[in-house]
Amino acid sequence: MSKPMFERMALIGVGLIGSSIALAARRHGLVKHIVGSARTKETVETALRLGILDEGVSSAREAASKADLVILCAPVGVCGVLCEEIKDVLKPGTILTDVGSVKSAIVEACAPHLPDGVNFVPGHPIAGTEQSGPEAGFAELFEDRWCILTPEPNTDQMAVSKLKSFWEGLGSNVEIMTPEHHDLVLAITSHVPHLIAFNIVNTAGHLERVTDTEVIKFSASGFRDFTRIAASDPTMWRDVFLNNKEAVLEMLGRFSEDLSNLQRAIRFDDGEALFDLFAKAREMRRGVIEAGQDTDQPDFGRRAKTESKDESPGSNS
Amino acid sequence: MSKPMFERMALIGVGLIGSSIALAARRHGLVKHIVGSARTKETVETALRLGILDEGVSSAREAASKADLVILCAPVGVCGVLCEEIKDVLKPGTILTDVGSVKSAIVEACAPHLPDGVNFVPGHPIAGTEQSGPEAGFAELFEDRWCILTPEPNTDQMAVSKLKSFWEGLGSNVEIMTPEHHDLVLAITSHVPHLIAFNIVNTAGHLERVTDTEVIKFSASGFRDFTRIAASDPTMWRDVFLNNKEAVLEMLGRFSEDLSNLQRAIRFDDGEALFDLFAKAREMRRGVIEAGQDTDQPDFGRRAKTESKDESPGSNS
Numbered sequence: 001m002s003k004p005m006f007e008r009m010a011l012i013g014v015g016l017i018g019s020s021i022a023l024a025a026r027r028h029g030l031v032k033h034i035v036g037s038a039r040t041k042e043t044v045e046t047a048l049r050l051g052i053l054d055e056g057v058s059s060a061r062e063a064a065s066k067a068d069l070v071i072l073c074a075p076v077g078v079c080g081v082l083c084e085e086i087k088d089v090l091k092p093g094t095i096l097t098d099v100g101s102v103k104s105a106i107v108e109a110c111a112p113h114l115p116d117g118v119n120f121v122p123g124h125p126i127a128g129t130e131q132s133g134p135e136a137g138f139a140e141l142f143e144d145r146w147c148i149l150t151p152e153p154n155t156d157q158m159a160v161s162k163l164k165s166f167w168e169g170l171g172s173n174v175e176i177m178t179p180e181h182h183d184l185v186l187a188i189t190s191h192v193p194h195l196i197a198f199n200i201v202n203t204a205g206h207l208e209r210v211t212d213t214e215v216i217k218f219s220a221s222g223f224r225d226f227t228r229i230a231a232s233d234p235t236m237w238r239d240v241f242l243n244n245k246e247a248v249l250e251m252l253g254r255f256s257e258d259l260s261n262l263q264r265a266i267r268f269d270d271g272e273a274l275f276d277l278f279a280k281a282r283e284m285r286r287g288v289i290e291a292g293q294d295t296d297q298p299d300f301g302r303r304a305k306t307e308s309k310d311e312s313p314g315s316n317s
Numbered sequence: 318m319s320k321p322m323f324e325r326m327a328l329i330g331v332g333l334i335g336s337s338i339a340l341a342a343r344r345h346g347l348v349k350h351i352v353g354s355a356r357t358k359e360t361v362e363t364a365l366r367l368g369i370l371d372e373g374v375s376s377a378r379e380a381a382s383k384a385d386l387v388i389l390c391a392p393v394g395v396c397g398v399l400c401e402e403i404k405d406v407l408k409p410g411t412i413l414t415d416v417g418s419v420k421s422a423i424v425e426a427c428a429p430h431l432p433d434g435v436n437f438v439p440g441h442p443i444a445g446t447e448q449s450g451p452e453a454g455f456a457e458l459f460e461d462r463w464c465i466l467t468p469e470p471n472t473d474q475m476a477v478s479k480l481k482s483f484w485e486g487l488g489s490n491v492e493i494m495t496p497e498h499h500d501l502v503l504a505i506t507s508h509v510p511h512l513i514a515f516n517i518v519n520t521a522g523h524l525e526r527v528t529d530t531e532v533i534k535f536s537a538s539g540f541r542d543f544t545r546i547a548a549s550d551p552t553m554w555r556d557v558f559l560n561n562k563e564a565v566l567e568m569l570g571r572f573s574e575d576l577s578n579l580q581r582a583i584r585f586d587d588g589e590a591l592f593d594l595f596a597k598a599r600e601m602r603r604g605v606i607e608a609g610q611d612t613d614q615p616d617f618g619r620r621a622k623t624e625s626k627d628e629s630p631g632s633n634s
Contacts, residue, residue: 101538126538130602145537175534185531188521190538195579196513197539201598203568203575204505214502216604217492220462221418221443221507222514224611225542231602234595241583241591251520252580256573258520262512263569266558274558278551281518285447285548287533294541 004032005166010067011036012060012082014047015233016128017099018073019137022052024170027139037063039074047134065089069166072098077239080109092117095159099125101186101236103150103179105243119159122150124182125172126190130231143171144292150179187247191240192255195248197229198237321349322483327384328353329377329399331364332550333445334416335390336454339369341487344456354380356391364451382406386483389415394556397426409434412476416442418503418553420467420496422560436476439467441499442489443507447548460488461609467496504564508557509572512565514546515554 009031011018018036025031035055038044044056057063064070064086072079079098090096096118100106103122114120127145129136147167151160164174177185204215204223215223241248265273288294326348328335335353342348352372355361361373374380381387381403389396396415407413413435417423420439431437444462446453464484468477481491494502521532521540532540558565582590605611 126535128538146534148535181526185527185535186538188517188524188527189532189535189540193517193539193543196517196576198595198598199576199579200505200510200513200572201601202594203572205597205601207505207571209498210502210505212601212604215506216601216608216610217463218443218465218502218506219605219608219610221445221503222510222546223506224605225546226510227598227602227605228611229539229542230595230598232595232599234592234599237595238588238591242586242588245583245586248583249580252576254524255517255520256576259513259516259569259573262516263566266562266565266569269559269562271555271559274555275551277519278515278547278549278554280522281515281544281547282549282551284518284522284529284533285544287529288536288541288544291533291536293533293536294545 006031006069008033008067009069010063011071011073013073014038014134016132016136019052019134020141023139028169030169035063052134060085061089068094070096075236075239076100076102076243079106083110083113087113087115090118094118095163096120097123101240102244103182107179119156121160121163124148130228132233145172147172147174148182149176150182183244183247187251191248192251197226200226201230323348323386325350325384326386327380328388328390330390331355331451333449333453336369336451337458340454340456345486347486352380377402378406385411387413392553392556393417393419393560396423400427400430404430404432407435411435412480413437414440418557419561420499424496436473438477438480441465447545449550462489464489464491465499466493467499500561500564504568508565509568514543517543518547
């Protein structure tokens with residue numbers, strides 16, 4: 001194995017993303033030593049027990065001290081506070097990054113606290129599951145996924161290149177864009193989809209004529225996929241919406257306009273308009289499959305439990 | 318193997334659902350002979366080639382003739398026409414059923430064509446994938462899923478019991494309710510979720526400042542799950558919305574009210590309201606997992622391709 005890229009990687013937060021970074025970085029030999037802190041002592045202990053961290057410490061300050069790579073893996077809303085906490089212990093030349101789902105607000109919150117000589121390169125791996133906590137992490141999470149970096153124009157290009165190589169080493173492709181464009185793209189691909197998933201799950205939860213038991217029983221008809229998305233961490237998502245307000249409200253406005261249009265087509269029995277819209281949506285799915293961002297296995301992975309039965313012709317994966 | 322329940326099962330339509338019924342019924346020895354027809358000759362030929370049908374015929378009339386179980390596996394909008402076509406060849410005592418996603422409209426469309434002595438028991442298996450066509454079928458599709466039957470009060474109870482046993486034989490649980498209640502339950506668990514998935518995919522498709530390529534690249538952030546749902550058959554879904562208009566419009570109204578409420582919370586930085594709503598949505602997810610209607614595997618089935626790497630601690634399935 002070649003020489004590790006970093007001597008000491010500090011993870012501030014070891015939830016789903018932090019622990020997955022640790023597992024992947026270790027598997028691929030990218031870092032020599034992994035130190036981590038978390039909001040609770042229990043999380044650090046779990047991460048140590050699972051072999052995710054080499055060293056667990058009780059504060060972000062302690063973790064960041066002497067590290068040459070510091071990754072903030074905490075909800076968007078606390079990144080500024082964390083930067084302030086660690087600023088005095090950061091070494092010159094250290095790369096500081098994050099994994100937050102919004103970027104402009106993070107840049108704004110962190111910028112005032114950045115010491116000279118520290119290279120801040122905000123990042124966002126486009127990967128995740130609905131699970132939270134260190135037990136949810138796995139080393140393959142970033143494979144074939146995209147990671148977006150949003151450095152300012154005056155950021156040291158060597159630091160950007162090095163962080164890009166690090167993410168490529170974890171299995172990802174890397175794209176560089178401005179924080180503002182990132183926030184717009186993610187508003188439509190992630191933030192609004194999550195919001196409407198949270199919303200329909202709640203709408204279903206307070207109907208008078210349909211019980212929760214019925215909703216759950218018959219959820220295989222489409223609803224369960226929304227509950228999966230709506231199971232994501234509430235703190236993380238609260239912070240996303242509070243910190244990407246403008247882009248989310250813009251995209252929500254468009255979503256609602258388009259939904260009114262569909263609603264009108266239903267009300268006035270316009271089958272042709274409905275068919276055309278549905279057929280167009282199907283084409284986008286093809287693009288996602290072709291880009292390797294999802295599989296088209298027909299059984300949602302259920303085949304796994306019936307491996308011995310192989311006469312089914314449904315496997316077109 | 319015990320005696321088959323039916324001598325001759327006729328499938329009018331052999332897409333995803335029809336072919337899965339055939340494969341499951343054969344595996345479990347529920348029927349002696351399976352005959353099928355489809356809208357196109359190619360579909361029948363494919364179904365014969367894949368061993369889904371014992372016999373392929375060129376018309377619904379030919380398929381239904383002499384069958385003791387006839388299942389309409391066609392889009393909701395054509396079920397009435399199909400009933401009219403086959404009414405003269407149905408044997409007394411035959412059980413006629415369907416698999417349509419709406420029930421009141423099907424009862425209304427089929428009722429005028431039902432000969433005396435034929436037992437019409439409308440049905441709806443709550444199972445499916447986003448795939449279409451006979452190649453998409455697989456025998457496990459109905460396992461541990463629910464099937465709803467909506468017989469009229471005067472329907473022969475023996476016929477209802479027999480069809481119930483048939484679906485149980487395919488691996489499903491069976492629930493009996495009125496067509497009206499079915500349509501209300503499915504409007505919220507299936508029809509509105511599909512509509513908003515189709516809608517957000519289309520919204521994303523016509524933005525000026527975010528390209529389709531970007532939407533597809535970064536779809537792993539939530540959007541890809543919507544494209545999966547939005548990949549479902551456009552004809553089927555057009556018919557669903559045209560035939561369950563009232564319930565869909567009612568549920569859409571509630572969805573939009575709730576969404577406005579969330580939108581307001583974002584606009585006025587009400588983090589507490591957002592957190593509470595998101596946390597509630599997460600509870601519904603727990604119900605779906607506990608009811609066995611989905612798995613909580615963290616990797617969406619991606620583990621399959623990396624089976625040899627087993628050091629990841631993420632497997633909490």
